[in-house]
Amino acid sequence: MKIRTNALAGIALAATAALGLAACGSGSSATAGSSAAANGSSAGEITVYNAQHESLTKEWIDAFTAETGIKVTVRQGDDTEMSNQIVQEGQASPADVFLTENSPAMAQVENAGLFADVDKATVDQVPAEFRPSTNKWTGIAARSTVLVYDKNKISADKLPKSMLDLANPEWKGKWAASPSGADFQAIVSALLELKGEAATEAWLKGMKENSKPYKGNSTAMKAVNAGEVDSALIYHYYYYGDQAKTGENSNNVTPFYFKNQDPGAFVSISGGGVLKSSKNAAAAQSFLKFITGKKGQEVLQKGTSFEYAVGSDVPSNDKLVPLKELQAPTVDPAKLNSAKVTELMTQAGLL
Amino acid sequence: MTNKLAVPGPSGDLTTDTTTAGRGKRPRPPFGVSVVSIIAVLIALFSLVPLAYVVFMTASTGWDTAMALIFRPRVGELLLNTVLLTVVTVPLCLVLGVGGAWLVERTSLVGRKWWAVLLAAPLAIPAFVNSYAWVSAVPSLGGLWSGVLIATLSYFPLVYIPAAATLSRLDPAIEQSAASLGLGAWRAFFRVVLPQLRIAMTGGGLLVALHLLAEYGAFAMIRFDTFTTAIMVQYQSTFNGTAGNMLASVLVFLCLILLLVEVRSRGSARYARIGSGAQARALRLPLHAYQLPAQLSLIALTGLAFGLPLTFVLRWIVAGGPEIWAAEEFMPALLQTLAYGLAAAVATTVVAFPMAYLAVRRPGWFSKSLELSNYITSSMPGIVVGLAFVTVSIRMVPSMYQTSALLIAAYVLLFLPRALVNIRSGLSQAPKELDEAAQVLGKPPLLAFLRVTLRLTAPAAAGGAALVFLGIVNELTATLLLSPNGTRTLATEFWSKSSEIDYAGAAPYALLMILISAPMTYLLFQQSKKVAGQ
Numbered sequence: 001m002k003i004r005t006n007a008l009a010g011i012a013l014a015a016t017a018a019l020g021l022a023a024c025g026s027g028s029s030a031t032a033g034s035s036a037a038a039n040g041s042s043a044g045e046i047t048v049y050n051a052q053h054e055s056l057t058k059e060w061i062d063a064f065t066a067e068t069g070i071k072v073t074v075r076q077g078d079d080t081e082m083s084n085q086i087v088q089e090g091q092a093s094p095a096d097v098f099l100t101e102n103s104p105a106m107a108q109v110e111n112a113g114l115f116a117d118v119d120k121a122t123v124d125q126v127p128a129e130f131r132p133s134t135n136k137w138t139g140i141a142a143r144s145t146v147l148v149y150d151k152n153k154i155s156a157d158k159l160p161k162s163m164l165d166l167a168n169p170e171w172k173g174k175w176a177a178s179p180s181g182a183d184f185q186a187i188v189s190a191l192l193e194l195k196g197e198a199a200t201e202a203w204l205k206g207m208k209e210n211s212k213p214y215k216g217n218s219t220a221m222k223a224v225n226a227g228e229v230d231s232a233l234i235y236h237y238y239y240y241g242d243q244a245k246t247g248e249n250s251n252n253v254t255p256f257y258f259k260n261q262d263p264g265a266f267v268s269i270s271g272g273g274v275l276k277s278s279k280n281a282a283a284a285q286s287f288l289k290f291i292t293g294k295k296g297q298e299v300l301q302k303g304t305s306f307e308y309a310v311g312s313d314v315p316s317n318d319k320l321v322p323l324k325e326l327q328a329p330t331v332d333p334a335k336l337n338s339a340k341v342t343e344l345m346t347q348a349g350l351l
Numbered sequence: 352m353t354n355k356l357a358v359p360g361p362s363g364d365l366t367t368d369t370t371t372a373g374r375g376k377r378p379r380p381p382f383g384v385s386v387v388s389i390i391a392v393l394i395a396l397f398s399l400v401p402l403a404y405v406v407f408m409t410a411s412t413g414w415d416t417a418m419a420l421i422f423r424p425r426v427g428e429l430l431l432n433t434v435l436l437t438v439v440t441v442p443l444c445l446v447l448g449v450g451g452a453w454l455v456e457r458t459s460l461v462g463r464k465w466w467a468v469l470l471a472a473p474l475a476i477p478a479f480v481n482s483y484a485w486v487s488a489v490p491s492l493g494g495l496w497s498g499v500l501i502a503t504l505s506y507f508p509l510v511y512i513p514a515a516a517t518l519s520r521l522d523p524a525i526e527q528s529a530a531s532l533g534l535g536a537w538r539a540f541f542r543v544v545l546p547q548l549r550i551a552m553t554g555g556g557l558l559v560a561l562h563l564l565a566e567y568g569a570f571a572m573i574r575f576d577t578f579t580t581a582i583m584v585q586y587q588s589t590f591n592g593t594a595g596n597m598l599a600s601v602l603v604f605l606c607l608i609l610l611l612v613e614v615r616s617r618g619s620a621r622y623a624r625i626g627s628g629a630q631a632r633a634l635r636l637p638l639h640a641y642q643l644p645a646q647l648s649l650i651a652l653t654g655l656a657f658g659l660p661l662t663f664v665l666r667w668i669v670a671g672g673p674e675i676w677a678a679e680e681f682m683p684a685l686l687q688t689l690a691y692g693l694a695a696a697v698a699t700t701v702v703a704f705p706m707a708y709l710a711v712r713r714p715g716w717f718s719k720s721l722e723l724s725n726y727i728t729s730s731m732p733g734i735v736v737g738l739a740f741v742t743v744s745i746r747m748v749p750s751m752y753q754t755s756a757l758l759i760a761a762y763v764l765l766f767l768p769r770a771l772v773n774i775r776s777g778l779s780q781a782p783k784e785l786d787e788a789a790q791v792l793g794k795p796p797l798l799a800f801l802r803v804t805l806r807l808t809a810p811a812a813a814g815g816a817a818l819v820f821l822g823i824v825n826e827l828t829a830t831l832l833l834s835p836n837g838t839r840t841l842a843t844e845f846w847s848k849s850s851e852i853d854y855a856g857a858a859p860y861a862l863l864m865i866l867i868s869a870p871m872t873y874l875l876f877q878q879s880k881k882v883a884g885q
Contacts, residue, residue, distance in 0.1 A: 047836050047837075053851075054847060073836045073837040074836070074837060075836045075837070076843075076847065077587075077831075078587040078588070080587070080588050080589060080590070081586060081587045081588065081589070081590050082590075083590075084589055084590030084591070084592070085590050085741075087590075088590065088591070088741075088742065088745055089745055089752075092745065092749050092752070094752075094753060094836060180584035180587060180588065181587075182587070182588070185588060213574070214574060215571050215572075215574065215850070216850055216851070216852075218850075218851055218852045219850075219852060222490075222852055226490055226491070228490075228491060249852060338588075339589075342585075342588045342589050342592065342594075345588075346420070346425075346585075346594045347423075349423065349424050349425035349428075351425075351581070351584055351585055351588060351594065
């Protein structure tokens with residue numbers, strides 16, 4: 001009888017499962033479904049913990065694998081989620097390479113002493129302004145803070161002089177942001193580094209009062225486009241990326257750069273680093289060298305990411321406002337403190 | 352598990368009044384029951400890992416920090432949101448679920464065979480796909496009432512299915528007695544039928560409430576913050592940071608309250624039919640003038656819960672054109688989703704059985720606390736289970752870290768109640784006297800159990816397995832945390848695309864999730880209809 005067979009199989013499975021649980025750590029399971037553990041890498045494989053945009057990293061990987069034959073497995077996540085994860089994994093981390101959107105997460109892994117030195121050939125490809133002085137990791141791309149706004153709601157002369165103005169009462173209910181995102185938290189970390197804790201705390205308090213929280217920069221921009229809110233503090237490439245496609249989420253918005261070394265003119269450096277614990281350090285280093293090299297940076301120039309290129313003298317996409325014209329404040333990426341930022345934002349009730 | 356020892360004599364329960372059965376004169380449990388108990392205890396201990404994690408993390412945080420993170424305005428906002436959502440949505444789901452079941456099973460509703468399936472169909476639409484479709488239809492959706500709308504439409508079948516199954520197998524004799532004693536149709540419904548739906552309603556209601564507490568994607572998409580979305584935000588910023596753990600401990604506290612409410616309202620009555628003769632078919636109430644309003648309300652309900660999301664998914668599919676169908680992207684996600692779903696559905700059903708058996712056949716503080724321990728686990732959001740497993744496996748069992756076995760174990764814990772509720776109600780409808788009769792006739796207890804009780808419970812167990820499978824196809828947060836490197840499921844791909852507002856790119860994944868879920872929903876529906884033993 002079918003049912004009985006199933007039942008007997010089921011009981012056998014239950015017993016096995018119970019035994020497995022009792023042994024607690026035999027390492028295998030009777031019910032394991034598909035793939036085996038991806039721990040450890042063989043000669044031609046590396047694992048990348050990727051907090052960068054999935055599509056951008058995929059372009060890099062496809063080109064890299066085509067050139068070197070090295071297979072790349074990706075784990076997708078967010079900046080400080082993955083940096084904390086790597087810190088907890090410690091020496092046992094399956095990650096060979098860590099890529100982020102912003103610097104604070106890189107600084108955290110660096111401070112935990114988990115990064116290997118970046119190969120000199122890679123360091124030489126990236127100008128000093130786009131990497132930390134320690135060379136424990138390197139910049140791989142850059143993005144600028146921008147205020148996208150609805151021209152019909154805010155006239156050009158009413159635009160804020162500084163990002164700090166957004167905490168003033170006249171901006172109540174008039175701007176959106178994605179406080180849960182690593183991007184926004186990087187902007188706050190720059191503010192913290194530039195203006196100190198008291199000013200940051202006060203600004204976050206104003207932000208809690210004034211801003212409408214959205215999940216994700218693209219969603220915030222879409223809301224401005226749809227007339228739900230007047231403006232949004234995001235990164236530049238969401239606008240250009242959408243314009244390059246259909247513009248359906250950005251045709252009604254205009255980008256505004258604060259410039260003037262304002263905290264709101266912050267240019268955030270996306271980082272890449274090789275873990276000390278990597279079992280395939282050579283392949284991991286070659287991947288980092290590839291993405292900061294000419295071909296990797298041309299993915300930024302010609303692809304759909306619209307992030308700024310930073311290495312190998314490759315110019316950025318010509319649709320972008322040149323990086324040099326943005327008058328970004330000088331911030332040492334190694335000093336950005338993600339833990340303090342989350343603490344302050346949690347205190348302000350934003351997280 | 353070869354047990355030829357005890358052939359228990361007729362237990363005292365056989366002849367006693369069902370309401371006073373048990374207490375004080377129960378025979379020593381046979382060997383088989385002890386084994387079941389041991390297995391159940393092991394499973395329960397394992398299932399307490401996430402709770403232990405939260406408690407340990409809270410305790411090790413230190414009093415001052417914990418208080419500062421728990422008693423802050425933000426937690427107040429979240430508490431208000433979560434409580435309002437639950438208090439409004441659960442009763443709505445109960446009314447829609449029981450009302451729908453009653454119309455389909457007990458009235459002369461035209462096309463009831465179709466309606467019976469259609470009312471279960473929204474279960475094939477994951478809540479976050481529902482949210483995605485509604486946001487496409489009404490972009491400005493946000494806040495509490497949008498949350499109530501989407502949650503109600505997504506979750507009322509969790510009440511409808513057990514209510515319909517129970518209604519279809521209730522012995523009409525009691526209603527007939529009520530009618531012969533002068534009760535009209537309405538009063539008979541409220542005084543006789545509804546009380547018999549108690550297990551279905553409390554079980555279904557609890558499931559709905561737990562879903563509300565654990566849902567992430569559907570609420571994140573409409574900017575409605577609950578504890579779970581806030582924990583996810585903390586996770587994305589801090590991995591397993593203190594603030595997130597404190598939010599989780601508040602959430603666990605809320606779940607404990609829910610569980611208490613459910614246990615209190617479940618009651619201890621027995622609903623199995625005993626005695627000679629066959630059960631009569633239930634009479635259907637003629638609807639007459641109410642036929643049209645009934646049809647219209649069912650059209651509206653299924654249209655909003657099923658028609659609208661399906662329409663908008665298809666609209667995005669059309670808008671996206673052929674380029675959104677990149678096989679090398681969605682085929683691995685599809686296969687991995689199926690493999691995980693099947694493996695974990697089987698594992699969960701097997702694990703649930705000892706618990707359900709003890710709960711129904713050996714009720715008492717022991718079985719109740721075992722069951723409760725699982726509810727506690729399952730009431731935690733996938734993210735907390737994920738975090739606990741990540742942390743424990745990193746620190747104590749590195750060989751399990753980022754393996755598919757660990758992810759399946761998490762699925763088992765997360766979806767155990769779905770299997771439990773079903774198997775328990777199946778078991779409670781299978782009279783244990785039949786099992787005992789088989790033993791008296793010389794069958795060893797294990798064989799008697801397999802031949803009688805297991806067969807009678809099989810439809811309910813299959814229903815439970817289908818529900819678990821559905822849950823896994825739609826599971827997002829634990830999958831994000833625990834999946835082995837490189838593993839992508841339909842749900843995680845859908846989420847990653849829709850978070851970047853690539854709604855067209857997300858549509859194939861939404862459609863595939865619906866297509867996989869649909870046959871399982873149908874199977875679930877079919878199995879739930881089968882009266883045990885027929």
